[in-house]
Amino acid sequence: MDGRVRQIDLTTMQERVYQELRNALYQGRFMPGEVLTIRSLAAALGTSPMPVREAIQRLVTENALTQLPNRTTRVVSLTDENHDEWIRIRTEVEGYATARAAQRATPELCAELRRINDGFRKAVERDDASGMLEGNQHFHFTIYRAAESEELLKIIESLWLRFGPILAFIRELKGSGEMFGRAAEVHERIVAAMERRNAAAARHGMALDIRAAASWFRRHHLNAQRAEPVAPRPRGIEELPRRSRG
Amino acid sequence: MDGRVRQIDLTTMQERVYQELRNALYQGRFMPGEVLTIRSLAAALGTSPMPVREAIQRLVTENALTQLPNRTTRVVSLTDENHDEWIRIRTEVEGYATARAAQRATPELCAELRRINDGFRKAVERDDASGMLEGNQHFHFTIYRAAESEELLKIIESLWLRFGPILAFIRELKGSGEMFGRAAEVHERIVAAMERRNAAAARHGMALDIRAAASWFRRHHLNAQRAEPVAPRPRGIEELPRRSRG
């Protein structure tokens, strides 16, 4: 019975729904503030509401989605929580991962990072928004994986998940090329620090990269926000909770 | 209609189940490796399986529970994941929170920390295991709250959640008083650093506190492990996944 049949997918429905939604968020296929309903998602995914509601709950605990007091679930909005706060946490956690990666850096890793960063730079040159986002993400996560901590990686993934919907925004903004161009230079410095096994310098470079992107985004996001409000807030009730049922 | 009726609990069943399980884990009311079944929990809580399974899923995504390949959910075990790795992450994240708290330290905060640490020390002196655990937790979280970052606090809570079941262990171990006695001294040094607004020193002290407790626990846990194995692992299947259903 060896080669005649292939292994099939054994994961649960809920897990597959969860992964699908996670990927969608990661890649910015949902807009910040967008409302998600169980039944419509279930219909779109071709399954029953049951696995969807469990997947949504998981994403809510991961802070990728929020639940309003009227129990509507929405993609995390840009302003409704403290952006700065998350940026500081990111610099800390991802900076730590970078320091660990620097301590473990091999010539092969540095060569790979250079290669990825070259691809990133090329995407910047041809003004390919998706290519830039992908290249940037690839560069970052190659470093984080090199930190060799499964658990740390999980935490960082959950941080990025929260920033996924922002990607949907950046994709449509003009002038991201300039910012990413500067990012490519910072990346270069990070790789150089890793080659010298200088953990502190690598960490510092990563923190700079994150903060620079964040402050660029803040400036341009505010402009975009003024021009075109994204998701209208629901009626007036923002405080009222609901009944409990038995 | 003012004073004649009182506000009632409006949260969902699922939320209350989640909080109840979370507290139980936090306080070490479940042993590491213990198996949880939906139906029996539902019966114990006096509700239907539905809210319980969603609460369990949330705790699984928070890494407080694990799901074996045969879909049995268990309280996180002591050895089945890298203890060291989590300790390093804790020193980093909680160290950062401590540094932030030091920057924001007020005389009132330092006085309160001294008071809490005195209570902790007294619990050590009268060899009150629960009092020690509680006092220690109280001291740590007073600092973390002083960091004034809601999101950071969430992350730290999820880290501690993972260590909750270990408390159930420590509660029964002899000689924890000696370790906690040393911890009280380290706490004192942390408060002194915060009084001087010396963020680096406070951070360093916190890292020392965490690492010292962890290495003490490792030594004594291994002894306890030999004496009395806690949770028998299920039969032989540790690899086999299951079917997917439609």
Next chain:
DNA sequence: ATCTTCCATATGTGATCACAGATGAAATTC
């Protein structure tokens, strides 16, 4: 014209049912 009330529909939550796989002890085979 503006605000309120009403109502059909949509939505989340919890209960119950159905079913495949897991479990562990009893029965059977060698």
Next chain:
DNA sequence: GAATTTCATCTGTGATCACATATGGAAGAT
């Protein structure tokens, strides 16, 4: 007697149902 098979029971997963609340437009009142 030891290893294997069988079978009743337990458990997680997904589907469906029931119901209270939310929503948003239409009808009505001011």
